[in-house]
Amino acid sequence: MSDLICQRILLKLSGEALMGEGDFGIDPGVIARMATDVKELVDAGIQVGMVIGGGNIFRGEGLAKAGIDRVSGDHMGMLATVMNSLAMRDALQKTGVAAHAMSALKIDQVCEPYIRNKAIAHLERGDVAIFAAGTGNPYFTTDSAASLRAIEIKANLLVKATKVDGIYSADPMKDPDAEFYSRLSYDRILSEGLKVMDATAIVLCRDNEMPLRVMNINDAGALMRLTQGEDIGTLVEL
Numbered sequence: 001m002s003d004l005i006c007q008r009i010l011l012k013l014s015g016e017a018l019m020g021e022g023d024f025g026i027d028p029g030v031i032a033r034m035a036t037d038v039k040e041l042v043d044a045g046i047q048v049g050m051v052i053g054g055g056n057i058f059r060g061e062g063l064a065k066a067g068i069d070r071v072s073g074d075h076m077g078m079l080a081t082v083m084n085s086l087a088m089r090d091a092l093q094k095t096g097v098a099a100h101a102m103s104a105l106k107i108d109q110v111c112e113p114y115i116r117n118k119a120i121a122h123l124e125r126g127d128v129a130i131f132a133a134g135t136g137n138p139y140f141t142t143d144s145a146a147s148l149r150a151i152e153i154k155a156n157l158l159v160k161a162t163k164v165d166g167i168y169s170a171d172p173m174k175d176p177d178a179e180f181y182s183r184l185s186y187d188r189i190l191s192e193g194l195k196v197m198d199a200t201a202i203v204l205c206r207d208n209e210m211p212l213r214v215m216n217i218n219d220a221g222a223l224m225r226l227t228q229g230e231d232i233g234t235l236v237e238l
């Protein structure tokens with residue numbers, strides 16, 4: 001453990017990260033590769049908590065635009081995160097890693113309820129804890145859930161995995177002149193409106209001094225190198 005800079009991380013994956021090249025749902029090959037990356041961390045003695053979004057299935061905001069009541073839509077979105085969490089639990093278990101899905105909404109036949117001390121006990125045992133159903137409340141996002149759970153479980157680092165290498169001044173997929181930032185403050189993200197996580201998530205991290213690393217999920221092995229001290233992606237600090 002001595003060469004590791006993190007003992008406990010909270011990894012946030014968007015639902016879209018699970019789609020691969022598709023435009024809906026889960027690509028089994030992609031989720032299996034992500035599970036392999038997480039197994040590498042677990043095997044190295046790093047405690048891993050995870051939050052997975054639901055945007056590959058449903059988002060409340062999009063459903064509201066299509067005429068569904070916003071709160072019902074958010075409930076559907078949260079249930080989508082449960083589906084993704086079950087798929088990740090299954091993928092991790094197939095690699096031989098013990099994993100638990102813990103839900104912020106009560107669905108006891110499907111998931112364990114989220115109980116903070118039980119989550120910490122899972123992590124201390126070396127099992128992965130996947131925090132499903134976001135915060136359990138409408139009008140929030142899984143980014144906010146990731147900040148909240150990272151703070152609650154006293155993670156050393158919150159890692160937000162994205163499709164790009166870190167935080168840029170503009171979308172690098174659309175703007176070739178977008179500037180890459182290797183370091184940023186929470187306040188600069190908020191004042192410049194940089195698209196990283198929603199403001200609630202950033203404020204929670206800032207007010208609780210939770211360091212945040214934004215990195216590319218498609219860079220295989222990068223998570224392991226990050227926890228060994230390599231400067232990967234963008235680091236957000238005070």
Ligand code: UDP
Binds near residue numbers: 014056058060140141
């Ligand atoms: N959601 C919610 N409360 C939460 C977390 C999520 O209502 O605490 C709902 C919301 O509708 C959101 C959807 O679940 O759009 C999926 O989560 P998110 O959009 O954060 O997923 P991601 O973009 O990370 O895939």
